[in-house]
Amino acid sequence: MNILPPSSPLLRKLERLISPTDEERQAVRQLPVQLANIVPGQDIVRQGDRPLRSCFIEEGITCAYKTTGSGKRQIAAFHIAGDAPDLQSLHLKVLDMSISSLTACTVAFVRHEHLRELCRLQPRVADALWHETLVDGSIYREWLTSVGQRSAFARIAHLMCEMIVKHNAVGLCFYVDGKPSIDWAVTQTQLGDALGLSTVHVNGSLQRLRSEDLIYLKGGRLTALNWKGLQEAGDFDQEYLHLHDDLFNGGAITSTG
Amino acid sequence: MNILPPSSPLLRKLERLISPTDEERQAVRQLPVQLANIVPGQDIVRQGDRPLRSCFIEEGITCAYKTTGSGKRQIAAFHIAGDAPDLQSLHLKVLDMSISSLTACTVAFVRHEHLRELCRLQPRVADALWHETLVDGSIYREWLTSVGQRSAFARIAHLMCEMIVKHNAVGLCFYVDGKPSIDWAVTQTQLGDALGLSTVHVNGSLQRLRSEDLIYLKGGRLTALNWKGLQEAGDFDQEYLHLHDDLFNGGAITSTG
DNA sequence: CGGATCGTTGAGTTGTATCAAGACGGGTGG
DNA sequence: CCACCCGTCTTGATACAACTCAACGATCCG
Numbered sequence: 054m055n056i057l058p059p060s061s062p063l064l065r066k067l068e069r070l071i072s073p074t075d076e077e078r079q080a081v082r083q084l085p086v087q088l089a090n091i092v093p094g095q096d097i098v099r100q101g102d103r104p105l106r107s108c109f110i111e112e113g114i115t116c117a118y119k120t121t122g123s124g125k126r127q128i129a130a131f132h133i134a135g136d137a138p139d140l141q142s143l144h145l146k147v148l149d150m151s152i153s154s155l156t157a158c159t160v161a162f163v164r165h166e167h168l169r170e171l172c173r174l175q176p177r178v179a180d181a182l183w184h185e186t187l188v189d190g191s192i193y194r195e196w197l198t199s200v201g202q203r204s205a206f207a208r209i210a211h212l213m214c215e216m217i218v219k220h221n222a223v224g225l226c227f228y229v230d231g232k233p234s235i236d237w238a239v240t241q242t243q244l245g246d247a248l249g250l251s252t253v254h255v256n257g258s259l260q261r262l263r264s265e266d267l268i269y270l271k272g273g274r275l276t277a278l279n280w281k282g283l284q285e286a287g288d289f290d291q292e293y294l295h296l297h298d299d300l301f302n303g304g305a306i307t308s309t310g
Numbered sequence: 311m312n313i314l315p316p317s318s319p320l321l322r323k324l325e326r327l328i329s330p331t332d333e334e335r336q337a338v339r340q341l342p343v344q345l346a347n348i349v350p351g352q353d354i355v356r357q358g359d360r361p362l363r364s365c366f367i368e369e370g371i372t373c374a375y376k377t378t379g380s381g382k383r384q385i386a387a388f389h390i391a392g393d394a395p396d397l398q399s400l401h402l403k404v405l406d407m408s409i410s411s412l413t414a415c416t417v418a419f420v421r422h423e424h425l426r427e428l429c430r431l432q433p434r435v436a437d438a439l440w441h442e443t444l445v446d447g448s449i450y451r452e453w454l455t456s457v458g459q460r461s462a463f464a465r466i467a468h469l470m471c472e473m474i475v476k477h478n479a480v481g482l483c484f485y486v487d488g489k490p491s492i493d494w495a496v497t498q499t500q501l502g503d504a505l506g507l508s509t510v511h512v513n514g515s516l517q518r519l520r521s522e523d524l525i526y527l528k529g530g531r532l533t534a535l536n537w538k539g540l541q542e543a544g545d546f547d548q549e550y551l552h553l554h555d556d557l558f559n560g561g562a563i564t565s566t567g
Numbered sequence: 568c569g570g571a572t573c574g575t576t577g578a579g580t581t582g583t584a585t586c587a588a589g590a591c592g593g594g595t596g597g
Numbered sequence: 598c599c600a601c602c603c604g605t606c607t608t609g610a611t612a613c614a615a616c617t618c619a620a621c622g623a624t625c626c627g
Binding site: 497498499509510513514516517 | 572573574575576
């Protein structure tokens with residue numbers, strides 16, 4: 054058993070969301086956690102599990118996926134540092150999806166009993182955790198909209214925008230020549246599984262994104278050569294990521310996004 | 311201002327989820343609510359709103375939808391009696407979708423300040439509300455899987471199964487000759503918007519469902535003529551609806567689903 | 568009884584899938 | 598350090614699911 058490192062992206066997210074008091078901060082910092090290193094391509098939890106703990110990503114990228122009866126696979130989410138991919142299992146008894154690592158990851162497991170106690174004693178922290186799960190829900194709605202209504206080209210651009218904004222929010226987006234750039238560990242097969250497209254079509258659409266000078270994608274790195282253009286191509290509006298929410302005063306007062 | 315009627319489907323759902331104590335039950339029953347009658351096709355809340363209250367459906371059906379930049383529309387969810395279509399707005403400051411009535415509805419509006427107070431004083435009720443929003447998230451994932459991976463035919467069958475099971479859970483599914491039957495207010499256009507299909511294709515797929523004797527659909531009523539066959543056609547497994555979850559003892563003990 | 572909404576049908580088109588095969592590239596072991 | 602290998606990427610040809618356009622029929626409601 055261990056505690057979260059002071060630099061934990063989870064703690065930083067909490068700062069942004071609720072500006073915690075010292076007491077709240079301490080309560081989170083002193084959570085008993087179990088840190089684990091995960092190799093790429095490993096299932097962290099599986100559909101059907103009844104987990105007694107949830108994990109928080111300290112480093113690396115994971116995906117959540119479901120498998121259909123005919124063996125097809127839908128990736129429903131990508132999660133990065135600071136995210137809690139299976140926080141829902143705190144209240145949903147049986148996991149309805151699996152979580153798998155895309156890259157080498159460091160994750161912090163926290164037992165549900167400790168999370169529940171934390172929620173009882175620190176209601177604003179509970180609100181922040183609830184908020185996290187609601188943002189996940191919002192992202193699902195947006196993905197559904199993408200897969201249901203947007204072209205393959207737009208879907209890919211949209212996802213890239215989302216990943217860039219999410220990385221930026223936790224300080225993992227770097228700028229080269231003023232152009233946003235992130236680590237990109239997603240293979241074309243995985244892109245297809247996330248967006249409901251075949252790899253062949255993903256490949257073709259990527260070529261078009263390149264040929265229109267919207268992106269540079271190579272060697273595990275994605276750069277938005279034309280950030281405005283990429284957002285337009287993807288019909289992207291970051292509102293749904295709810296990055297400007299804050300839960301000060303129990304949410305009684307809202308700040309303008 | 312008013313209070314919830316004793317027969318409120320919300321209260322019944324709470325009974326199932328947490329078997330509330332008298333105190334918890336009273337706390338919910340005495341929530342100040344504002345009951346409203348909504349005519350069909352009316353927006354209850356709109357994308358971009360910053361609502362100070364959430365609504366609970368007492369009667370009728372609503373849909374949640376988003377609009378893309380090119381004017382297309384994705385329906386992300388249908389909600390029935392007992393559901394809380396915009397409960398997420400308790401913590402997400404800006405609504406990222408609209409809620410619209412499909413049929414005439416009775417909804418109970420509850421101010422966020424009252425919900426927050428309820429959550430503070432009755433943590434198990436808070437857990438139940440959180441659970442509700444998590445089930446919504448689970449349904450989004452399943453819809454995403456449907457739209458991303460399943461054929462038009464399967465998507466429609468799947469949605470019909472979902473609606474039947476949801477209606478059954480709140481006592482709104484009737485059996486004729488042992489065959490499950492529900493009110494069906496969803497037009498083919500709305501079906502298309504929910505499943506990412508054109509109305510023409512929805513129509514064709516419905517014909518096939520009829521010709522294979524899986525459903526009877528007419529006059530605002532859907533009957534599953536072959537319930538097992540319909541589930542197979544839709545690759546449907548109700549696990550994702552988490553109807554068998556209970557949150558007794560703060561969730562420390564789980565029952566088998 | 569008339570108008571609006573919803574459902575149905577056919578013809579033609581296109582976005583995307585499938586199949587198949589080859590090229591690249593990064594890691595591993597000899 | 599090279600050869601090999603596996604996963605990933607790329608490309609072309611073909612097939613089909615689903616879309617669009619367009620018109621007509623049915624149904625409901627006022």
